[in-house]
Amino acid sequence: MEPSAHVDTFARDNLPPLEQWPVLRLDDPGLAYPARFNCAAALLDEAIDAGHGERVAIWSNVDGEPNATTYNELRAMVDRWAHVLVEDLALRPGNRVLLRGPNTLQMAAALLASLKAGLVVVPTMPLLRAKELKQIIDKARIGAALCDARLADELNRCREPGDEYFAPDLAQVAFFHSDADDSLDTRAAGKPAHFDACDTAADDVCLIAFTSGTTGAPKGCMHFHRDVLAMCDLFPRHVLRPNADDVFCGTPPLAFTFGLGGLLCFPLRVGASTVLIEKLTPESLLQTIERFRATIVFTAPTFYRQMAPHVARFDLSSLAKTVSAGEALPDATRALWREATGIEMIDGLGGTEMIHIFISCAAEDIRPHAIGKAVPGYEIAVVDDAMRRLPPGTVGKLAVRGPTGCRYLADERQKTFVREGWNLPGDAVYMDEDGYVFYQARADDIIVSAGYNISGPEVESVLLEHEAVAECGVIGVPDDERGQIVKAFVVVNPGYVADDTLVAQLQAFVKSHVAPYKYPRVIRFIEALPRTETGKLKRFALRTM
Known part of the structure; x- marks a missing residue:
């Protein structure tokens, strides 16, 4: 490994053997990076050097009004914030810094400033x-946090010695999105608009994503x-193919690597624009596409399904590409979105x-029911428990x-997670x-019933085709x-x-569409499914219900 720029060596010290x-x-030619560089400088400074400053x-x-921040303005903001981190908070390369905030300009600036200063963002x-x-x-032995002032309450509990959730390592917190005298925003106003990026090694840890x-x-x-x-130079370059005229938007949080890539790093890498909105519903995401003339959208399958019935009310003529990830994309949702928009997911x-994404394919290359192929630069295999490769068509x-x-x-x-060099x-x-x-299921979610292997997502995909x-x-x-038997938790549409x-209708419907042994022998109706903030279904939560 290249000599580290980190003064605080915790991250490198705690890498696995x-x-x-x-x-x-x-070996991909697009990955010929120098031994030393800082990813924030590579994303932001290089975009400006390429002529995208204005x-x-x-x-x-x-x-409630659209606010535009140019590349030059963003760099000045990021560099001022980096000065605060180094000079006022006395943070040093390798220190871990917790970031807490919704998708806002300030959250993006906090993230980029921390990276530019050589910190490890969490x-x-x-x-x-x-x-x-x-x-x-x-x-992660985190000593400092940068937090949106509106989200202070829960984090402050970690600072109270008498609280059951007191975290003694957390020595200081700086708040942003605030006009208080000691906020990051206020302190940064008086700082220089230039900051020399930390001379980090290409293999210095910069992110701990939980x-x-x-x-x-x-x-x-x-x-x-x-x-x-x-992550910016493989899936986007080979599959998404964005350019500087694109406008990205979507729902995944910047704290989730799906959002970090799709809503910040990917657009910066090509000099494009991104739209950061704090809270989005299916309807307000459609409004956002219309208002900002977005061309590329990132969100989870559930959102596409919920947006489809409302598409006709909005001008989506700018929209060219829609990316689904986070959980399995049901065929019914893909078809519903295509019928509503004419866009192939x-x-x-x-x-x-x-x-980020390592299996996908461009819309024109899709094959029915498939996720896609290995993104160039990645290698895929299907193996058994002994790590032996399985022949085509065999589930493993x-x-x-x-x-x-x-x-x-x-x-x-x-x-x-890692065996014989494979993830x-x-x-x-x-x-x-x-x-x-x-895709069949999570390996531990395959349902084995009377000797048959049953894919939960396959049964979900069939159920979603029913109008109820x-x-x-x-x-x-x-x-x-x-x-085991198959159990389905179902949220019904209004009017049913x-x-x-x-x-009985749903059970018969499943039997008529797939092998009868796959039908749900138990169906429970619920008001809403348990999901993570990223939109993923919490299957382990279903098991406790």
């Missing part, structure tokens, strides 16, 4: 509570400055451990390797002879006779009665 790392493939970098809402979801924040602070917790206790995934650029499979465990990969922060689960994200898939990947079903989640539950008659 090298023998537990995945193989890192850096173009809009970030659109935001200020008192972005967190806005809805996390003190208990969850303490777990992250303790795990998983969203769909499978239990969150894990800290450590990524390098090199990884941030790699770009599906993607990624993960916090891999930083997804294995992937490429320029990014899993490096957990001090976590025994590293040995489970094992925990997905059950099969691959056809042309390399297209077909708004949302659904399918799991396996124990059964004395069959080992959730009763035994509808249960």
Whole structure:
């Protein structure tokens, strides 16, 4: 590894042993990075050097009105904030800094300023509570936090010695999105508009991204400055193909790597614009596309399904590409969106451990029911429990390797995620002879009933084709006779009665569309499905209901 710029060496010291790392493939010609660079400078300063200084970098809402921040203005803001971090807060390269805020200009500036100063950013979801924040602070030994002033309450509990969620490592907090005398905004106003980026190594840790917790206790995934650029230079370049005239928008939080890439890093890498809006509903996302003439949208399948019925009320003529990720994209949702907009969805499979999407394909290359193929730069295999490759058409465990990969922060689960140099994200898939990947379920969500393997997402996709079903989640539950049976949790559309008659109709519907043994023997109607902030279905929560 290149000599580190970090004075605080905690991050590098707590990387897994090298023998537990995945193989890192850096042979793609688009990944020929220098040994030393700072990813924030590469994203922002290089865009300005390329002539994009007066173009809009970030659109935001200020008192309900569109606010444009150019690349030159964003860099001046970021550099002033970096001076505050180094001079006023006395933070040093390698210090971990927790970031807490919704999708705003200020959150983007806090993130970029921290990276430029050589800090290790730990972005967190806005809805996390003190208990969850303490777990992250303790795990990553975080000494400072930058927090939107409107989200102070839960974080302040971590600063109170008498509180059950007191986190002793958290020595200081600076608030932003505030006009208080000691806020980041106020302090930065008097700072110089130029900051020399920290001379970080390409393999210095710059990001600890905590998983969203769909499978239990969150894990800290450590990524390098090199990884941030790699996520910008593979999926976007080969599949999304954006340019400087594009306007990005969407729902994933910047604290989630899906949002960090899609709503900040990808647009900056090509000199494009991004729209950062704090809270979006399906209707307000459509309004945002219309208002800002957005061309590329990132969101989860649930949002596309909920937006489709309202599309006709909005001018979406600017919209060219829509990206779905975060959970499996049901065929019914893909078809519904295509019928409503004429746009073929770009599906993607990624993960916090891999930083972003590694399986996808351009809209014109899709194959029915498939997610896509390995993004150039990545290699995909389907393996059995002994890590032997399986032939095309055989369901097994997804294995992937490429320029990014899993490096957990001090976590025994590293040995489970990485085996023989391959990352094992925990997905059950099969691959056809042309390399297209077909998702079945999370490997631990395959339902085994009377000897049959059943994919929960496949049953969900069928149920969603029924006009009465708004949302659904399918799991396996124990059964004395069959080992497991299929159970569906269903949210019904307005105008339908959730009763035994509808249960029978839905069961018959599934039997008529897929093999009868896959039908849900139990259906429970609920008001809403449990989801993470990123829109993922919490299957483990369904199991406790």
